[in-house]
Amino acid sequence: MSKNSEKNLILAMAISMMILFGSQMLFKTNIKKPEIPPVVNVLNTGEKDSREIEKKQFLQNENDTAALGSEKLTETEQVIDTGKIIAVFSSKGASLKSLTVKDANHKEDNIYFENDPGKRIFAMDTALEAALSRKIFAVKEGDGFVEYRYLVPGKGEIVKKFIYKKDGDIVQAQIKIKNTSAQDLEVAYDMIGAAGLRSVDEGGRKFLQIDASFGGKVWRVKDGKKEKQKSGDVGWVALKNRYFATIMKPLTPFKRVLVRSTDGKDLVSIVSSQEYALAPGVIRTDDMNFYAGRLDEAAIKPLGEDVLGVVDLGVFGGVSRFLLKVMRFFHGITKNWGISIILLTVAINLLLFPLTIKSFTSMQQMKKIQPHVDKLKELHKDNPQRMNREVMELYKKYNVNPLGGCLPLVLQMPIFIALYQALNNSIELKGSTFLWITDLSKADGIQIPMNLPVIGNKINILPLLMVVAMFLQQRISQNTAGGPSSPEQASQQKMMMIVFPLVFGFMFYNMPAGLVLYWLTNTVLMTIEQGMISKKQAQ
Numbered sequence: 001m002s003k004n005s006e007k008n009l010i011l012a013m014a015i016s017m018m019i020l021f022g023s024q025m026l027f028k029t030n031i032k033k034p035e036i037p038p039v040v041n042v043l044n045t046g047e048k049d050s051r052e053i054e055k056k057q058f059l060q061n062e063n064d065t066a067a068l069g070s071e072k073l074t075e076t077e078q079v080i081d082t083g084k085i086i087a088v089f090s091s092k093g094a095s096l097k098s099l100t101v102k103d104a105n106h107k108e109d110n111i112y113f114e115n116d117p118g119k120r121i122f123a124m125d126t127a128l129e130a131a132l133s134r135k136i137f138a139v140k141e142g143d144g145f146v147e148y149r150y151l152v153p154g155k156g157e158i159v160k161k162f163i164y165k166k167d168g169d170i171v172q173a174q175i176k177i178k179n180t181s182a183q184d185l186e187v188a189y190d191m192i193g194a195a196g197l198r199s200v201d202e203g204g205r206k207f208l209q210i211d212a213s214f215g216g217k218v219w220r221v222k223d224g225k226k227e228k229q230k231s232g233d234v235g236w237v238a239l240k241n242r243y244f245a246t247i248m249k250p251l252t253p254f255k256r257v258l259v260r261s262t263d264g265k266d267l268v269s270i271v272s273s274q275e276y277a278l279a280p281g282v283i284r285t286d287d288m289n290f291y292a293g294r295l296d297e298a299a300i301k302p303l304g305e306d307v308l309g310v311v312d313l314g315v316f317g318g319v320s321r322f323l324l325k326v327m328r329f330f331h332g333i334t335k336n337w338g339i340s341i342i343l344l345t346v347a348i349n350l351l352l353f354p355l356t357i358k359s360f361t362s363m364q365q366m367k368k369i370q371p372h373v374d375k376l377k378e379l380h381k382d383n384p385q386r387m388n389r390e391v392m393e394l395y396k397k398y399n400v401n402p403l404g405g406c407l408p409l410v411l412q413m414p415i416f417i418a419l420y421q422a423l424n425n426s427i428e429l430k431g432s433t434f435l436w437i438t439d440l441s442k443a444d445g446i447q448i449p450m451n452l453p454v455i456g457n458k459i460n461i462l463p464l465l466m467v468v469a470m471f472l473q474q475r476i477s478q479n480t481a482g483g484p485s486s487p488e489q490a491s492q493q494k495m496m497m498i499v500f501p502l503v504f505g506f507m508f509y510n511m512p513a514g515l516v517l518y519w520l521t522n523t524v525l526m527t528i529e530q531g532m533i534s535k536k537q538a539q
Helices: 003-026 047-062 295-301 305-310 316-335 337-379 382-399 404-425 461-481 485-509 513-538
Strands: 077-079 085-090 095-102 108-113 125-126 137-142 145-152 156-163 168-179 185-187 189-195 199-202 205-214 215-223 228-231 234-239 244-250 253-261 265-273 276-278 281-295 447-452 456-460
Touching: 077 145, 085 281, 095 281, 168 185, 168 189, 168 276, 189 234, 189 244, 205 265, 205 305, 234 253, 234 305, 234 382, 244 265, 244 295, 244 305, 276 281, 281 295, 295 305, 316 337, 316 404, 337 382, 337 513, 404 513, 456 461, 461 485, 461 513, 485 513
Parallel strands: none
Antiparallel strands: 077 085, 085 095, 095 108, 125 189, 137 145, 145 156, 156 168, 168 281, 185 276, 189 265, 199 205, 205 215, 205 234, 228 253, 234 244, 244 281, 253 265, 447 456
């Protein structure tokens, strides 16, 4: 949920509450690899091997399709399977071609594939060698690592080494550049950073964003129509959609992040190294960690506490995290996310029940003094200031809070917004079923045998049930507060009974089914409580 969406949601709810306040004033290939061996300095290769590779690359640079007999250089792929991720690297550009993540049940999600070597993660651009991202690197694989090496004749040697652990979702990358010439060498490069995730558009909301940290402050970019860049000490850079993220965290200083769109829709980040002057024989090493997986704080935390800023749960983030913990607790018992949401709603409702009783009591008190309020309004209709003063004194005399009936709804607002963020970004709900709902993370659309205007060929049942429940709740609530004392109030109450549920129905229609299920359950519980209290007070 974007900041603007969150503001719009708060504004819509505030307008709805203003309606309510006004009325009451009037009246969510398994390849097993062993543990990582000690890092080996691969730049100190034998002289014969270096000459052979340099010979092959020289011919390749002359003609990428040049035949070298049985040793013709062609693109090969290297597969890393840690048990949590499957990463496919390519010898062309020594870059990442494909990424698949696995959940606890070994279900696989392919979150990244890039066929163009120039757009792949870890693809480099440097003045040492033109079109380096399309050159074939020599490959060496070992236990827990894959290593790529490229010789630039008469200049230098470029090595990329990717180290991984079993059951890990973080890959350590080492970029080494050695000056093999007899003169000082100026070294700098740009490299594709977090990239590749596709935009997710659901219910009119776009879930794709690049975040980057500079000095502990997070820079967020959603629009790639215009190229944007920011300079400074890069703490980390991430690309995220609704459920997944690719994150690159440099362990040695990088100086800039550039963001652009690859096709007018998707985003790519490019990180720029510092500029170095290497003396002959000197090696420069840049280290970084790369994460690919769920947009989840527990999974990302091993990268460092500072990287948790990529998980943005909005203004009420603390409440969102607490609600997620409670919901996961219930899921541990029920093994069903729909039931867990219902139990979470019941728990919240029980927590707020004392305030609900106080709200109904306040409404009854308002009912008792309403005739006095009407008399004061009639008596001082030509003097609004005195009328307001007299009414407030009346409220004070009888210890009545005119907004007391709205207190539970006011407290529901931060809980609602926090739960929206929690459910909207909770990958646990992705694909989770409940009753007729096939995916709690999406609207509960049911296919219909016709194509209706605006709605289309699917109809969302939960929001319609919610509108009906809110209509009944409004009716019982108004009965609890007493009948209207004037035709104007009767008209306003009737409008309130219709408009208020419709406003919420419109707001909720395309929201995730898990969130609508929460509000529907809450409305049903509130309606039952109001009916019980009203019946008890009538006895």
